[in-house]
Amino acid sequence: MAIQTLIGAVNDGLRTAMRADESVLMFGEDVGLKGGVFLATGGLQEEFGKERCFDTPLSEDGIIGAAIGMAMNGMKPIAEIQFQDFIFPAFDQIVSEAAKLRYRSGGQYTAPMVIRTPYGGGIRGGLYHSQSGEAYFCHTPGMKVVIPSTPYDAKGLLLASIADPDPVLFMEPKALYRSVKGEVPEDYYTVDLSTTRTVLEGEDVTVFCYGAMVPVVEKAAAQAAEKGISVHVVDLRTLLPLDEDGVIEAAKKTGRVVTVTEAPRFCGYAGEISAIVAENAIEYMEAPVLRVTGFDTPFPNTLEHHYLPDARRVIDAIEKVYSF
């Protein structure tokens, strides 16, 4: 096993999939010779040729629309949207077409495809290179939404997404691209979608998180441990369809729940977790179910480190539910 960064694991996953299956195509803006603006597709055109890893015209609507057609006609497209912030011209194609095709055709036509896109803050990218828009897509029946937080999961979840018969939005936490490292098997393997990962076993407070918030919560949990609070940390990994049973079980375990997202709060994913806990485990709760999130504002630039939840804000919430 090699030690890899998260982006290295994404690249490895793509390479592994393209070696295993000739129908897998990787395309988008600047993904060819340049290898993508973050180098997620670095070296792929060199190995697989322009036929299988290529640049498209600059139109997200066209990229996703064409990917749907390819998927309907025998290929396994992986479309990169350079920044999740740029996905909205393709929103219609994702929400109205890819996500609804199987249903509206009574299962006659399907669009098995993967949309890869870097999301989230922490790179001083301002409003349009930092957003965390998972909630828009989690409100879209027919889509699967996956967010890894470790190199191992990045490769395994990506390969599972590519093998999946339904369209998957694979959101990559760009803040973690090079800041997390871990062991990644060289061969093909998958991590099951719709399964949560217990990051840390704990007894007092349960914290749900995903993507770039996982290391933030881990840091907070370590600091809480020094104060004598044992934190149970769960990485949701697949936001849709969610492993609801895993969430309910983890919530019941401690009776004190905090959810951390970097996305805005109102109608956000943390609200959904709170609702699931309220509907299924309210009798187990010892404290209000809290959210630590980004602000309900556009994403800032200069003050992004205050917008993004940090360990201090997470600890405050942990202590609040612990001492309630």
Next chain:
Amino acid sequence: MTTKLDIPFQLVDPLGEATGAELPKLSNDELRELFVHMQRVRTVDARMLKLQRAGRVGFVGATVGQEASMIGTAAPLRDSDWLWSGLREGGAALMRGLPLGEYIAQMYCNAFDTAKGRQMCNHFQHKGSNYPSWSSVIGTQIPHGVGAAFAAKKQGKDEVHTIYFGDGATSSNGFHSGMTFAAVWKAPCVFVCIHNGWAISVPSAAQTAARKWTDKGIAYGVPAAEVDGNDVLACYGAMEAALERARAGEGPTLLIVKTYRMMGHSSSDDPSVYRDEEEVAPWKERDPVERFAKFLEGRGILAPGEAAGIEKEITQETDSEIHKQEAAPGMPLRSLVEDVYSEVPRHLMTQYNSFIETVERHGEAQKGDGAFPL
């Protein structure tokens, strides 16, 4: 790059006389068959409108006046080719193999509908003849057809992807990205713009300031030609040429098929609110079905009065299928949560189980509607 195609606008004039340009090489039987397909579109449409008025089906987007545009352009396709529908191409699907029963089941949105009643009326599909349904969102199918054409080329399949849409759709994102991608990729596809003058209540003049509709191809590097959409043979010939370009690896073609929507956008639309009936009158004289009947009668391919017999036969066939559809069983309730994903995920089973508990309590559940085992 050529931006103009040498395609004659018209082969048969409104009086049914050949204009002198070379006609498609079709046998008398094939010509007669084309007429039968056009007549079928018209007859089935009329029958569906009656059903709508009787409250049996919800919505009809009639094709009256556009029969030649769909039948003429779709007839030269090979079985392996795809037809990406934009709205009113259901009659082309019938010609290419969609069983009439399935067509009517889709109008009823009943349990016999292959799409399981999930889309409103007039959203036909037929996998057997490579005919995905349109979604209702205008222009979204255009890049799908391009992507599928690209995939066909990659896999060495003998397929041309013909992508249908109306004049309004030329203003959509899908048209722009579809034309762009297809030309850059030299994808084996044909863009078929059924220019019927109207996008619901908005006239085509409000869609573009281009001098000519074929100009739309120029900036994309897509050769374009305009053809008389009420002349079935002109449509046929134009499509043959475009298909040949695609098969020869020369890339996409844009056909502007000029016709006219004689009725409202749908059975829910009253065109008298926004259009002058004087505009409609000249198009009656260009009626595609009558024109082709005259042409065939002039050549002795169709006997005088034979058209009426064909119509009667189609009406009987249609009525018999309607009878079967009226007897369709109720829709299984589990269909509510099926086909969202390849397998029903646990959260949908939970939602369904909670729903069915209520339904069962009210005694409305049928056999097979029961809860999912969790």
